[in-house]
Amino acid sequence: MIEVAGVTKRYGERAAVDGIGFSVSQGEILGFLGPNGAGKTTTMRILTGYVPPTSGTARVAGFDVQEHPIEAKRRIGYLPEHPPLYTDMLVRPFLRFVATIRGVPGKDINARVDRAIERCGLAPVAGRLIGNLSKGFQQRVGLAQAILHEPDVLILDEPTVGLDPSQIRDIRQLIKSFAGAHTVILSTHILAEVTMTCNRVLIINEGRIAADETLEQLAARGGKTRRIALRLARPGDGVEGAIRAIPGVLSVIREGGQDGAFVVETEGTRDAREAIAQAAVTHGWGLLEMRPITLSLEDIFICIIQGEEAA
Amino acid sequence: MRNVLAIAWREVRTYFTSPLAYVVVGVFLMLSGWMFWASLVRFSSLCLQYGNNPYVFNQLNVNDMVVRPMFGSMAVIFLLLIPVVTMRLLAEERRTGTAELLFTCPITSGQVILGKYLGAAFLLAVMLGVTLSYPLLIMATSAKPDVGPTLVGYLGVLLLGLSFIAVGLLISAMTENQIVAAVGAFGALLMLWAIGWVADSATDTVAYRLNQVTFGLWDKLHLGLGGPTVGDLLNKLSVSEHLGDFRKGLLDTEHVVFYLSVVFFSLFMTQRIVESRRWRG
Known part of the structure; x- marks a missing residue:
């Protein structure tokens, strides 16, 4: 038309x-x-x-x-x-x-x-x-x-x-x-x-x-890697290392320090949530919250406008 | 044609739903009526004064002393009022964004311009139409003006008004600001009015001037140095000069062609300007 x-x-x-x-x-x-x-x-x-x-x-x-x-x-x-x-x-x-x-x-x-x-x-x-x-x-x-x-x-x-x-x-x-x-x-x-x-x-x-x-x-577009938001009640010093050791995890970022919030990035093909939960239980971190972060259209839009590949 | 009439009709509606048409027509009638009455009073007092002097009395002529000055004063009032009539025609469309509606409709810019022109011409026709009552009023008295010369005079001021509207429309296409459009149109019309005023002192011929600017090449090509003077040329461009014969009751195609040329040239230029402004956004 x-x-x-x-x-x-x-x-x-x-x-x-x-x-x-x-x-x-x-x-x-x-x-x-x-x-x-x-x-x-x-x-x-x-x-x-x-x-x-x-x-x-x-x-x-x-x-x-x-x-x-x-x-x-x-x-x-x-x-x-x-x-x-x-x-x-x-x-x-x-x-x-x-x-x-x-x-x-x-x-x-x-x-x-x-x-x-x-x-x-x-x-x-x-x-x-x-x-x-x-x-x-x-x-x-x-x-x-x-x-x-x-x-x-x-x-x-x-x-x-x-x-x-x-x-x-x-x-x-x-x-x-x-x-x-x-x-x-x-x-x-x-x-x-x-x-x-x-x-x-x-x-x-x-x-x-x-x-x-x-x-x-x-x-x-948001599906190439997955991101998981994590909140722990008692995050120790070894948290990042322990989570990064899980297969498929690409990075672990601590957000806001004492709050115990982390963002875990994993390969898109693997779901690491079960393994993370397991680790939290064995190390006694006190898992409060775990949810997948899906990119909103808003984020994708801003990524595209800024010329970045949506992650 | 349907599109042209639709646009003209909308224009007329806008004139008559706003105070503009009433103010313009009212002011025009007040001024032209006053001036007509003044010359009529003068004429009648002269008639009374020389009533027992047949030699002078027979020279008093209602056409010369009342009807002819009436057309002159109408022309001057047009000079002041027509810019007000034309100022918003295209300027306003651009300012309010309605130009975007018109120029995305399946109509040509020529149709838009012609429609707007006819809308304003209608207002002019209303103004002049009402003044037909002036000569009709004195028809009822013993001072009967000749019908022929009176009608020729009306044709003259009508053509003059039509050419003024075309010039005003042209200026209105150049700006988004109505004040600028009105002042610009007023300036252009006054210039066209007064352009012949130097005629008597500009006695060099046009060919002589052309010879000067071509450094003598004109003469070497044996194109001749005689012919019309610069003053003659300027006089031919003057909107006021061409009205003279109409006022006397003489119908000469030269003058009709002049006014129609001003109309066509202005409308053509308007169309070109509207088109070129689209390119520039």
């Missing part, structure tokens, strides 16, 4: 996006993840045809965004980071206006506007001035204008930014409901959002793609 190849965008000397390439297939929800200023917004603007790339091509539904902008734009619904709203218009006339310029046939406009209002829960505010709406409702109006023409591709730039938790949940549910019929690209710097709504993640950093994986693959 979306094919991006070798797209670069330079502003003077600085490359906002540097040779990005990826593709998204029909019905997928792709999470576009990266720190602020990584090039997420620029990539989305290139995809929507708002900003022409310095080099490279972007195709939407088979149409090159630069060569056939009208055909490509007809198939895209776009919600920019700041919802583009005419604050001096009422909600319904605004949506009617957008439907017209998005190319919805005249006889369908009323039905489509009604449907978008219903889907985005705008019915209570349909007759109000956009400028007087709360941030949450403005965001919904922004979303409504993006889905009016029932586009194949929906591009949402940080759709939940600045909303309160219950509004965020509503918007996420709304986005999830688009899956299947629409292809969705969603940018965010909130990881939880990706895990909750997307089935694929594209991590972008400093204008380049740092990772392009499904959620499962991303989570599995």
Whole structure:
């Protein structure tokens, strides 16, 4: 549905996006993840045809965004980071206006506007001035204008930014409901959002793609070595040595000194927990706690951004 | 065309849901009405004064003394008000980010610009349309102005206003700041207005000047040193000079073509600027 190849965008000397390439297939929800200023917004603007790339091509539904902008734009619904709203218009006339310029046939406009209002829960505010709406409702109006023409591709730039938790949940549910019929690209710097709504993640950093994986693959990145957190009631001096002697253990680090907390790193293929428990009993350390440390997506994300291999 | 009209209609709605349209139309009507009334009062007092002097009385003409000055004062008021009408057209879209909506919709930048232009032109038509009541009012009296010259005069100020709007739109495309757009448009229009004022003293011919800047090459190629003077050229560029004949009731295609050229050139440049600003982000 979306094919991006070798797209670069330079502003003077600085490359906002540097040779990005990826593709998204029909019905997928792709999470576009990266720190602020990584090039997420620029990539989305290139995809929507708002900003022409310095080099490279972007195709939407088979149409090159630069060569056939009208055909490509007809198939895209776009919600920019700041919802583009005419604050001096009422909600319904605004949506009617957008439907017209998005190319919805005249006889369908009323039905489509009604449907978008219903889907985005705008019915209570349909007759109000956009400028007087709360941030949450403005965001919904922004979303409504993006889905009016029932586009194949929906591009949402940080759709939940600045909303309160219950509004965020509503918007996420709304986005999830688009899956299947629409292809969705969603940018965010909130990881939880990706895990909750997307089935694929594209991590972008400093204008380049740092990772392009499904959620499962991303989570599995933490699996090469295992780490175990250990807390002992009476840690003696020989603890490190004794544990390191267990087969498969790579390192033992004492954390916080007197607290008796250790982090044990072992080979990914071996589970040393039983042996450690055994050792604790025979040496009388007083095992208080032992739990595996799984890397959270948050950690993996930060590792990838900092260019380190997730450990 | 549907897209152009949708954008024009939205523009008109914005004018008339904000105080802007009412203030602009109101100020225009107040000033033009006052000036029209002032010349009418002067005309009627002259008529009373010379009522028993047939020689002078027959020279008093309502077209010359009331209708013609009316178009002149309208043109001056346009000079002040049109920058206010055009200042937000493109500048505001950029500032609020709605430009991102327009330019990611399946429409061309030309359609956006044309739509905005027509929206502002509609406001101009409203302003002028209401003032049609002025000549109609005096039609009812014994001082009947000639209809033909009056309509030609209206065509003149309409074309003048349309070219002002195009220049204002062009300036509005260059900035995100409405104040800058208004001041810039005002400066550009006033310059175009006054550009012919040096005409009388600029008596060198254009060819003579070209010969100077090419270090005599022009003359060596036998291109001739005669022809129009620099002053003539500047006069041809002046938006105020071209209105003169319309006010007299003369319809000359030269002037119509001039105003339409200003419109087309400005709209074309606007489109180029909008496109190039997209590249620069």
